[in-house]
Amino acid sequence: MSETKDRPYHHGDLRRALIDTALDMLATDQNWAFTLREVARRTGVSHAAPYKHFRDREMLLRELARIGFNRLGEAMTEAMSPDLPSTRAQFMAAAQACIGFACQNPGLYRLMFSSDADKTIDPSLHDAAMNTFGILLGLLEKGQRDGSFRPVAISAQAAAGWAQVHGLAMLAISHQLLEEKVGPAPIPAALDVLLDGMCRSN
Amino acid sequence: MSETKDRPYHHGDLRRALIDTALDMLATDQNWAFTLREVARRTGVSHAAPYKHFRDREMLLRELARIGFNRLGEAMTEAMSPDLPSTRAQFMAAAQACIGFACQNPGLYRLMFSSDADKTIDPSLHDAAMNTFGILLGLLEKGQRDGSFRPVAISAQAAAGWAQVHGLAMLAISHQLLEEKVGPAPIPAALDVLLDGMCRSN
DNA sequence: TGTATAAGTTTCTCCTGTAAACATGGAGGG
DNA sequence: CCCTCCATGTTTACAGGAGAAACTTATACA
Structure with a gap:
């Protein structure tokens, strides 16, 4: 109505628009059961248009997951301020940022780790996931260098740390960490249990 | 051919047969993308027959997940022999049994924790999951009673333990714990990192 | 013996994913 | 300045799938 061009002939940036719509639907429904046609519909284009930008539905899902990993990485990086x-404390902050991200974007987080976002197919998705993992790994290396973390095989600590964070995130968004079941503030408490096993002295 | 009754008029136990077929397909494909019609086809009945036993596709999936939790619970219980x-050591054994189960049934394990097996809908599924969680919880309580585990809030240990086991299982079946990335035998090593934080003296 | 019912089957509608053929408008060459 | 090409959209078409509804059949029970 108030637009000078009522309908842009060629939309401009449909790829981005489709992604945004899909992210919206993911956030609204907290699942990725949405249909590609519905995404197209809401974006205001024909139901076949998306295929000019994504080979198939799964390719769109993988792109969403990739974006998710990037955002997660940003959130974690931002949280582990060097002032800590x-x-x-940095590890704790990064871990809580990850879990917080999961709680705020449960659908997206689930998608990122689901088999529908197959990392063996899309190298850029695989890389995005590895980069996020790398953030924690970097922290552990730093902790071992500065002597605050025990000099255990870094791989063992990395596996434990990543598993702990991801596991807590999954449990949190599955509402399996409700207070009445598992006490108040279970997340930092659980992380402390792990960190007690990782760190030298308190 | 060799059957006395060529085709049993009413099949006998279609519900069970459908579940078995679906479990087979889940194990074969390592995903639950199969269609309900395909399950019916392979079971040798009409595509509408399953609806006499499962309200919809998701109800079948939830039933598969429930069975999965029961089997997982059995595997863990069996592993944590009181002779240990x-x-x-019992915790370690139970945890490894869980992760081993996941590696042997990746599709089923993923389904059990996916949003397609919504535990808020089906109380019996929820209970099955809680029972499995209860196995670890029981171990922690025992450990605190016998003094080998630190007297931290049990909820923190429970959350940490469950998250660790589940997280490792997910990473393992996503092939994110490959030796070249994370060293040999990362699973017991990672569990030891956690247990060092849980237990009193080594 | 007769019949209500659970368990199967057929048929139908609406929807999806995806392919193929067609349309269009903006960018670059003459 | 016009004309043609190509990326980006649209239309049309088709093979399934989910699930509802109506129909069928054997079996359990009165």
């Missing part, structure tokens, strides 16, 4: 007093 | 020298 210790590497342990 | 310590509660810590």
Whole structure:
């Protein structure tokens, strides 16, 4: 109505628009059961248009997951401010940022780790996931260097740390960490249990 | 051919047969993308027959997940033999049994924790999941009673333990714990990192 | 013996994913 | 300045799938 061009002939940036719509639907429904046709519909284009930008539905899902990993990485990086007093505190902050991200974007987080976002198919998705993992790994290396973390095989700590964070995130968004079941503030408490096993002295 | 009754008029136990077929397909494909019609076809009945036993596709999936939790619980219970020298060893055994189950049934395990097996809808599925969680919880309580585990809030240990086991299982079946990335035998090593944080003295 | 019912089957409608053929408008060459 | 090409859209078409509804059949029970 108030637009000078009522309908742009060629839309401009449909790829981005489709992604945004899909992210919206993911956030609204907290699942990715949405249909590609519905995404097209809501974006205001014909139901076949998306195929000019995504080979198939799964390719769109993988792109959403990739974006999710990037955003997660940003959130974690931002959280582990170098002002924090210790590497342990940084780890705690990054972990809580990850879990917070999951709780705020449960659908997206689930998608990122689901088999519908197959990392063996899309190298850029695989890389995005690895980069996020790398954030924690970097922290552990730093912790071992500065002596605050025990000099255990870094791989063991990395596996434990990543598993812990991801596991807590999944449990949190599945509402399996409700207070009445598992006490208040279970997440930092659980992370402390792990960190007690990772760090040298308290 | 060799059957006395060529085709049983009313099949006998279609519900069970459908479940078995679906479990087979899940194990074969390692995903639950199969169609309900395909399950019916392979079971040798009309495509509408399953609806006499499952309201919809998701109800069948939830039933598969429920069976999965029961089997997982059995595997864990069996693994944590009371002959083991310590509660810590029992925990380790149960955890490895869980992860082993996941690696042997990746599709089923993923389904069990996916949003397609919505535990808020089906109380019996929810209970099955909680029972499995209860196995670990029981071990932690025992460990605290016998003094081998630190007297931290049980909820924190429970969350940490469950998250760790589940997280490792997910990483393992996503092939994110490959030796070249994370060293040999990363699973017991990672579990030890956690257990060091849970247990009193080594 | 007769009949209500659970368990199967057929048929139908609406929807999806995806392919193929067609349309269009903006960018670059003459 | 016009004309043609190509990326980006649209239309049309088709093979399934989910699930509802109506129909069929054997079996259990009165």
